[in-house]
Amino acid sequence: MKLLKLVPDHTNVDFMRWRNVALVLSIIVTVASISYTFYRGLNLGIDFVGGELVRAEFAQPLHIDELRGRVDSLCGCQASIQALGKTDRTYQIRLPKPAGPEAASNAVVSKVRAAIPQEYPGARVDAGESVSGKVSEELAADSAKAIGFAMIGIAIYIWFRFEWQFGVGALVTLGHDIAMTLGFFAITQLPVDLNVVAAFLTIVGYSLNDTVVIYDRIRENLRKYRKMSILPLLNLSLNETLARTVVTSLTVLIALGVLMLIGPEVIFGLAIAIFLGVIIGTYSSIYISVASLVWIGVKPDSFLKGDEKDEAEPQPA
Amino acid sequence: MLEFPKWKIWLVSLVVTAGILLSIPSLLAGTPYADAWPKWLPQYKISLGLDLAGGSHLLLEADAGDAQKQRLQSMEDSVSTELRRDPRIDIGDISTAGGRLSFLVRNPTQVDAAVDRMRNLTRPVALTGNRDWDVGVVDSTRVVLTPTPSGTAQALKDAMSVARDVVRRRIDPGGTKEITVITEGGNRILVEVPGVENPETLKQLIGQTARLEFKLVDLSASPADVQQGRAPPGSQVLQMADGTGFIAVKRRVMVSGDQLTDAKQSYDQDGRPDIDITFNTAGARRFARATQENTGKPFAIILDDKVLSAPNINEPILGGRANITGGNFTVQSAHDLAVSLASGKLPVKLNFIEERTVSAELGRDSIHKGVIASVIGTLGVIIFMLITYGRFGVYANIALVVNAFLILGIMAMFNATLTLPGIAGFILTIGAAVDANVLINERIREEIHRGRRIIDAVETGYREAMRAIFDANVTHVISASIMAYFGSGPVRGFAIVLLIGVVTSVFTAVYFTRMLVALWIRRTRPRAIHI
Numbered sequence: 001m002k003l004l005k006l007v008p009d010h011t012n013v014d015f016m017r018w019r020n021v022a023l024v025l026s027i028i029v030t031v032a033s034i035s036y037t038f039y040r041g042l043n044l045g046i047d048f049v050g051g052e053l054v055r056a057e058f059a060q061p062l063h064i065d066e067l068r069g070r071v072d073s074l075c076g077c078q079a080s081i082q083a084l085g086k087t088d089r090t091y092q093i094r095l096p097k098p099a100g101p102e103a104a105s106n107a108v109v110s111k112v113r114a115a116i117p118q119e120y121p122g123a124r125v126d127a128g129e130s131v132s133g134k135v136s137e138e139l140a141a142d143s144a145k146a147i148g149f150a151m152i153g154i155a156i157y158i159w160f161r162f163e164w165q166f167g168v169g170a171l172v173t174l175g176h177d178i179a180m181t182l183g184f185f186a187i188t189q190l191p192v193d194l195n196v197v198a199a200f201l202t203i204v205g206y207s208l209n210d211t212v213v214i215y216d217r218i219r220e221n222l223r224k225y226r227k228m229s230i231l232p233l234l235n236l237s238l239n240e241t242l243a244r245t246v247v248t249s250l251t252v253l254i255a256l257g258v259l260m261l262i263g264p265e266v267i268f269g270l271a272i273a274i275f276l277g278v279i280i281g282t283y284s285s286i287y288i289s290v291a292s293l294v295w296i297g298v299k300p301d302s303f304l305k306g307d308e309k310d311e312a313e314p315q316p317a
Numbered sequence: 318m319l320e321f322p323k324w325k326i327w328l329v330s331l332v333v334t335a336g337i338l339l340s341i342p343s344l345l346a347g348t349p350y351a352d353a354w355p356k357w358l359p360q361y362k363i364s365l366g367l368d369l370a371g372g373s374h375l376l377l378e379a380d381a382g383d384a385q386k387q388r389l390q391s392m393e394d395s396v397s398t399e400l401r402r403d404p405r406i407d408i409g410d411i412s413t414a415g416g417r418l419s420f421l422v423r424n425p426t427q428v429d430a431a432v433d434r435m436r437n438l439t440r441p442v443a444l445t446g447n448r449d450w451d452v453g454v455v456d457s458t459r460v461v462l463t464p465t466p467s468g469t470a471q472a473l474k475d476a477m478s479v480a481r482d483v484v485r486r487r488i489d490p491g492g493t494k495e496i497t498v499i500t501e502g503g504n505r506i507l508v509e510v511p512g513v514e515n516p517e518t519l520k521q522l523i524g525q526t527a528r529l530e531f532k533l534v535d536l537s538a539s540p541a542d543v544q545q546g547r548a549p550p551g552s553q554v555l556q557m558a559d560g561t562g563f564i565a566v567k568r569r570v571m572v573s574g575d576q577l578t579d580a581k582q583s584y585d586q587d588g589r590p591d592i593d594i595t596f597n598t599a600g601a602r603r604f605a606r607a608t609q610e611n612t613g614k615p616f617a618i619i620l621d622d623k624v625l626s627a628p629n630i631n632e633p634i635l636g637g638r639a640n641i642t643g644g645n646f647t648v649q650s651a652h653d654l655a656v657s658l659a660s661g662k663l664p665v666k667l668n669f670i671e672e673r674t675v676s677a678e679l680g681r682d683s684i685h686k687g688v689i690a691s692v693i694g695t696l697g698v699i700i701f702m703l704i705t706y707g708r709f710g711v712y713a714n715i716a717l718v719v720n721a722f723l724i725l726g727i728m729a730m731f732n733a734t735l736t737l738p739g740i741a742g743f744i745l746t747i748g749a750a751v752d753a754n755v756l757i758n759e760r761i762r763e764e765i766h767r768g769r770r771i772i773d774a775v776e777t778g779y780r781e782a783m784r785a786i787f788d789a790n791v792t793h794v795i796s797a798s799i800m801a802y803f804g805s806g807p808v809r810g811f812a813i814v815l816l817i818g819v820v821t822s823v824f825t826a827v828y829f830t831r832m833l834v835a836l837w838i839r840r841t842r843p844r845a846i847h848i
Contacts, residue, residue, distance in 0.1 A: 003847065004704040009766060110517055126679040128516070132670040135376065146803035150796045157795060161788055195738050198800060198808040202745065205796030209789045213756065216785040244759040247705060248752045251698050255748025258694035259741060264683040267741050274745065
């Protein structure tokens with residue numbers, strides 16, 4: 001059987017040659033991503049801003065404007081309605097935060113919930129959520145804390161296992177990946193709920209998967225080829241791990257792609273966020289994680305102990 | 318590499334078999350084959366989260382202001398009772414302003430005695446060395462009781478555990494349903510009820526106050542005064558529950574609903590729904606004495622300050638049993654009232670701060686789509702690994718399938734909850750678990766290109782790849798642990814699947830495949846490896 005070789009043996013791609021171009025590109029996209037996120041804002045779900053959500057499935061296809069008119073007159077408010085799936089039969093109705101700081105539910109949602117099956121025979125209320133301002137503030141704070149702690153925890157781990165330069169590289173990479181994914185959610189205005197936060201945390205774990213493998217190879221090569229200068233050494237390490245990077249990214253993308261395309265709609269946000277995160281993570285493991293080592297000033301002898309250094313680079317007499 | 322001792326082979330096979338056996342009951346659940354699984358094999362099952370099983374999730378929080386108010390009120394009662402006892406101390410101007418309880422001692426010589434008796438009312442708080450109230454004197458005649466922070470915390474803790482039991486009894490009077498009622502974070506109660514799709518019914522059950530009291534009717538009041546809301550001293554005017562007017566009753570409570578041991582919906586002589594109640598010993602004694610002393614007079618049955626009925630006491634009621642009639646009860650309302658009477662009083666007001674419901678249909682739909690996506694995703698990865706690594710891909714694929722069983726088996730063993738994001742975590746783990754094999758296989762390829770002998774290349778491949786596999790998996794463990802710690806329900810379900818998946822994938826991808834490869838090389842001694 002002839003085996004598939006996506007990456008030929010003995011590649012010799014000069015990745016580091018493009019590092020300045022990639023860096024400028026990454027800075028532009030990251031800055032654009034962050035500014036756009038601030039300018040447009042994320043479509044935060046009720047998990048983070050409070051409010052109520054009713055998900056209903058109708059027996060017949062229904063026009064969104066008709067449903068909006070009915071719901072608005074029922075609740076006397078501005079409901080935001082979103083179609084789920086492509087059949088015009090499943091809708092998500094989002095109502096503003098209930099009055100009062102504590103209570104999670106008010107009469108409006110019960111009214112809408114009760115009215116839907118009456119006004120539209122055969123309709124079914126599939127899910128309802130209502131989150132008070134207090135809980136949503138806590139969830140938002142916890143999510144931000146969790147992402148922050150995960151980033152710092154992983155950077156510290158890499159610092160301990162490798163060297164501080166690698167820890168800094170990892171932290172910069174994570175910041176880059178999270179900023180890019182946020183930008184994607186700002187542009188698409190996909191709702192950001194608790195599942196998407198889980199996706200962000202997964203990205204924090206997975207985006208460094210490639211980075212760790214490549215760093216491991218760099219460390220190995222730094223010990224093996226003491227005379228080699230840094231850029232060829234980084235290129236060599238990247239080429240040696242290239243096949244693995246491609247194959248692993250593809251297996252993860254195959255699994256997630258299936259989940260994204262035919263999986264339950266409720267977790268579409270989670271699936272697409274991780275899918276995107278894997279692609280960004282693969283790019284950034286090369287052009288952010290590795291390239292940043294050059295910017296931080298890692299040299300072939302940076303990690304040698306004192307006496308090893310003498311041996312590798314004899315002091316001028 | 319080739320030394321793979323017999324006991325290790327047995328151990329690995331044992332773990333794999335156990336994983337498969339443990340996971341099968343969960344896979345069969347809900348299918349017609351569920352009964353075919355032999356009873357003597359493991360019966361552990363994964364439980365489904367509410368987002369898959371359908372049901373309601375409610376989060377309730379104690380109203381801190383109300384908790385404090387209730388605590389002050391009950392202290393005020395104990396203080397009055399205590400100081401009325403012999404030797405009596407006259408007090409006045411009782412106040413609960415500013416969250417403190419204070420009163421004037423009329424006779425200045427009794428201030429010290431009053432303070433002593435107040436100190437005796439306070440209790441030490443376990444493990445803190447503090448008492449639950451500070452007792453002090455201001456302006457030489459005013460005694461002030463201030464709740465201490467540890468006392469307040471202890472009181473809230475006690476109230477929450479009582480409230481949790483009351484909530485459980487109200488939702489599930491029979492104690493037969495699989496519901497979750499747990500306290501969270503000191504002042505919250507989490508309620509999860511599978512199968513209930515409308516949270517309103519649950520909220521009504523939990524929120525019912527049901528304060529039941531029996532009081533004597535004040536026959537001395539003139540009907541005209543009563544209709545205008547005026548009552549003689551020591552009495553009060555209450556509304557009839559059926560809206561037929563007003564009635565004057567004595568303020569003193571004959572016996573109250575706190576002193577019940579049981580309440581059941583039943584029917585009266587005319588076949589109308591009513592409620593049978595049974596008093597506890599103290600309640601029965603009080604009820605017996607009151608009915609003996611007042612035979613022939615009417616008494617009022619009062620629910621939440623509305624009079625349900627005012628029957629005559631025809632004869633003393635000594636057995637501690639009575640029935641409540643006249644509330645225009647339906648079977649349902651009588652049943653609900655009986656449940657809330659029997660479940661006792663909520664010690665603190667609870668607010669609903671979060672609610673989530675999912676219908677069983679949506680849950681089933683999610684499982685269906687999740688299973689299909691899992692199967693297709695796994696097949697996709699298996700085909701890809703096969704065409705990329707040939708024989709070594711087959712080994713990785715066997716490991717992948719074993720890994721899937723192990724994840725399910727471990728979840729079943731710990732009775733972990735599978736949520737919808739958990740399914741996503743499962744699929745993600747399938748995609749990522751082969752990473753270890755990719756690392757190993759690529760390394761073996763490399764070592765062969767460097768000209769190593771087969772056994773040597775395989776050995777080096779496994780050894781050198783191990784370091785990267787370990788480091789890469791630690792980053793997953795860090796992010797998944799943080800997720801499990803901060804995340805709520807569904808997200809925690811995702812994190813748990815990831816965590817289990819990381820551990821099992823290292824086992825299957827490294828040890829299990831290594832065993833397969835070692836056995837193959839030992840048996841066939843291949844001259845070349847196709848990888």
